[in-house]
Amino acid sequence: MELYAPILVLAVLAAGFAVFSVSVAPFTGPKRWNRAKLDAYECGIEPTPQPVGGGRFPLKYMITAMLFIVFDIEIIFLYPWAVAFDQLGVFGLIEMVLFIVTVLVAYAYVWRRRGLDWD
């Protein structure tokens, strides 16, 4: 726990500064009300109506997020393996080759189904 205490100190400092700046912002500047100013900015044209609770967004981004999770978990498995590699030796290497090949099968599938294409 002693190792994490300094991070908390820095977190308090940084959060204090950020919250202070963000909350003081409305009071330091002038206030000149203008209806158009409070609209969403769209280069001067009438703003596009946005549905309440957020609109739709391209599915592509969701797929990217899912793939990110798959690979992030792969990375999380790779780190302890890399750290303990010298103790595991060849056994660890074989295991990791099998694991990476398994993930690569999914990767190749996504590639073939054009899940990685953005055009």
Added chain:
Amino acid sequence: MTFLVSPVANPGPTSPGPTLADFGHDPLWISIIKAVFLFVFLMVGVLMGVWTERKLISRMQHRYGPNRAGKFGLLQTVADGLKMGLKEDLMPRKVDKLLYFLAPVIIAVPAFLAFSVIPFGPVVSMFGVKTPLQLTDLPVAVLLILAMASIGVYGIVLAGWASRSPYAILGGLRSSAQVVSYEIAMGLSFVAVFLYAGTLSTSEIVAKQADGGSFALGSLNIPLPSWYAVLLIPSFLIYVLTMLGETNRVPFDLPEGEGELVGGFHTEYSSSLKFAMFMLAEYVNVFVVSGVATTLFLGGWRAPWPISLWDGANVGWWPMLWFFAKLVLLFCFFVWVRASLPRVRYDQLMHFGWKVLIPLNLAWILMVASFRALRVDNSPLVIVLMAIVVVGALGVYFRFDTVLQRRREQRAAQEAEEFDQLRDQPTAGGFPVPALDLPHYHGATTGLNRKEVPSA
């Protein structure tokens, strides 16, 4: 290969520096001093960084850059910051108030926290207390940096989401997709370093880079490079690319593609202090990735070779200077890249991240691992295994390649067919198209005889 198996320990003043055991003994007031120092260092660093960037980029473009506020325009960023404070703080009508307020905080705080595990130097005596020049170190220090980078993405997404503006939400989505994609490549490029260092703690990774051993050539002892940037060049190069992508800097600054998305996810944050938080976070993130590059690949706070011959180079407070010099050079690299390269296209960016960097990275990791395995126990099994993997990978690649090739040819044939159809019938497909192939395109005269008329 013998030099890899038995590195000759280099005698001399290269003490490996603090390890994980040296942390966690600081009294609270020392921690507070260090945290305040780190905070001030980053804040002043951002002020100076913005100035350095503007000045350097101006010089690269043959102009002066800021030179009015203070000597050499040094106070320009301070003036800009004050101006931001005195601007009207807009809260657009439609925004999600709580998230709109929180997003700048969520993006700024983790950026600072990621710097807490970056080592600045060895153990020094601070007001009579022996303490390492590093806020803290964890057994999972590099993981903390990656975690903080991931939390920063929340700030981006929430800023875009809360703004309720099409530009902002598109910018936020693009930016988060880009950052998570490059985070994978970044995380993978660290694996080779961990394979060599055998630890995730930043101070120990620096210690492992202290001495590369030496290669005995007769009576001559040639020192070998110890930086992982040299030993693991592919990892380093991939990291350099991903650090540009991770911080949304040119050439990967698509979230702020001014030409198409205005300001991206911070479009609705007018020029007030809230916007200043995004600016601050961006520059702190640049320092964080530069600090990680220094620590993991460039030997950390250790002096580079010619200076390291001096006995006092790696003791006391001097290492902070070497660390700082490496950080500044990396920052200048960022600026240099920004002045040199145009922005890439989004599909190219994602293509590069997913289809090039990730497979390359995995192949490189397996290669490094098999070298390591050969070193740990020298069995022929490793070589057989690697042969199987290489042959398998090549087999898959060629099979893949033929499939893709066939598909490409099919598409080309289809396009040629459509082209023929269009050429015959200018209105094919339901809308008029200009004739695609006319005789005069081929240099034929169309019944019109042009005669050269001498000018009067």
